[in-house]
Amino acid sequence: MVRTPLTPEERERGERLGVLLRExxxxxxxVSVAAEAGLSAETLRKIETGRAPTPALFTVAALASVLGLSLDELVRRCELVVA
Incomplete structure (x- = not known):
């Protein structure tokens, strides 16, 4: 299966997600956050650095739960601002 290349907007949204999770x-x-969410530290590192800009919903939900974030807030803060 060939994966469709991400658009610049998708990459930017992934970078924003990484920043929000890191903050x-x-x-x-x-290591402790990743373990509590049931992920590897490397997976969390890739998400936080934007190297995995489109993580699975269950991964984002697990991280949001561990970090006390709502999915609604994450979606709102990661949306593209179109001027």
Whole structure:
């Protein structure tokens, strides 16, 4: 299966998600947050750095739950602002 290349907007949205998760994680270690969410630290690192800009919904939901974020808030803050 060949994956369709991401648009610049999709990449930008993934970068915003990474920033939001990193800010919400704050002083907590990447390893502890990832473990609590049932993910590997490498998966979390890829999401936070934008190298995995389109993580699965269940992955985002698990991270949001661990970090005390609502999915609605994440969606709102990751939406593209069209001028």
């Amino acid at each position: 919400a994680r704050a002083e907590r270690s990447m």
